[in-house]
Amino acid sequence: MSDTDLDDLPRGIALAWGVAASPQRGPKREMSVERIVEAAVELADAEGLGAVSMAAVASRLGYTPMSLYRYISAKDDLILLMQEAAVGAPGPITGEGWRERAIAFHDALLSAYLAHPWAIEIPIAGISPTPGTAAWMDAGIQVFDDTPFDDDERLSLMLMLTGYAHWYAMAVAGMTRRAAETGSDYDAVGHESDGLLARLVTADEYPSLHRAIAAGVLSSGSDPFRFGLDRIIDGIAAHLEALAVGTAAAPSRGPLPEAPEVASDRRVRETRKKVREAEKLLRAAHKEERAALREARERARQRQAKDAAGS
Template identity: 55%
Template sequence: MTEIEPPELPRGIALAWGVATNPQRGPKREMSVERIVDAAVELADADGIGAVSMAAVAAALGFTPMSLYRYVSAKDDLLLLMQEQATGLPPETVRELDGWRARLLALYTEQVLLYQRHPWMLSLPINGSPITPHSSAWLDASLEALEATPLSADERMAVALAVTGNARWCGIVQAGYTEQARGSGLGPDEVARRESELYDRVITADEFPALRRAIDDGVFTSPSDPFRFGIERVFDGVAAYIDFLDRGAPAQPVTDWIALDPVELSGDRRLKDAQKAVREAEKALRLAHKAERQALREARERVARAAKSR
């Protein structure tokens, strides 16, 4: 029976694990993968991921772009290594905390801070599971925090992904506000106030009643952290489910993935045209309802004026 050999590690992942072959010769001793990645991260932290190119990194180090390719053969590999370095390892202090909830909240908080320090990481694509050492360490820390619970392996992974996902979403929104503040010269509070004022101009009670009430209640200028509230409620649900299992109740696995019908991915032109027609019809219906609400409001005003004039 022939054994199937495991797939070869892509060079970027091999570099991250320190098992890639080094170039036989380089331009100078001062050149190394570590120095290249350090320079790239500095560029990204200062000017965003758009400032990172092989030419820019080479210029920062005083070498030619071709010299870099001896060490990092593709920009995608460089981006992976940049992400790995910026991610770092989870703080050891997390392991000293008591209970799964405290440990997961600490990991969530540290990940949010990580995105604040390196917002360019949020623009990098997610290409499958984290296979690099540092990314694996964060996932391992979340799973370890849940090992003493009755959750199954699948359930522990689901909770770990919820923590990571919530932290990333919080990071995306905060990075957006930070970028607005940087571009406009306004402080974060001023950006939020201006955003609230813009919503105030276009959101009507007729068309978006719930959102209008939220604006009037000051949600966009509130000091409350909606992301912290959200993750705490996630933990409440996990705690309730753990208690459910501790009382001997059966597990409740969820195996139905949300997925498109494969036909939608086939590129069938008639299907795409039909879907476009549906979107246009829905838009026309929304506009018709808006016109109806406007006409109703104006009719009420006419009736009220007529009643006053009697």
């Protein structure tokens, strides 16, 4: 591919791939895109993504914001380059067979997120076309190279593992951040929220959750995310077995969610509003039903007690 084929790349993407034209150096010759991104990552690591601005990064470097704009022309480009630097590219994803490699891929991505937890706060707007993202995608697809899955299926499995690692990291990072804010520790944060949930959940309103809490699920010490990952892996294995004996269901490849111009159509919005209102009424009816059941049980209990007292 020639340089002219890349002339129309967005500035941030061109910087990530190292094909952007370098600005003419001013008197501050130690300034560079790499130094700006490094300072921005240090700031995010110390104070969170919300603390990052062109002015804040410039101040950290001892320059004016205008000095930075000669190298990185927009904050969105800076965030993209920060994510690229923080998450980077994976090391070798190894293991005996696809199962071990799938877990290794997930754990490597989880570790990358947790090393810079602000990176998971960056809004997802499609696949980020950067070298690091391409490297992670390539590694995730390679996990299934010795399986009969086609490329569509391998891409889907890679996205599933990526999404699970992202959610896992969000939960861990959120509790870690809460612990730091309160001067507590990770386990104490979990115990606090678990205790509130146990106090508020009743058997009548939430029977299954109440039963699980009473059985000790909140204090069992097990890792629900690791259990979930294991079941994902088991599901992939079961599908492979079904493919081997010819009993696998046909792949479901439905359409993507509606485009914004369709979702914002007046009639679509009106009908969806009616659906939400109907769902709200249904929830209210179920709540009223549960209240009626509680009252009926109490009346029945009182009658039984009265009959027992009179006999």
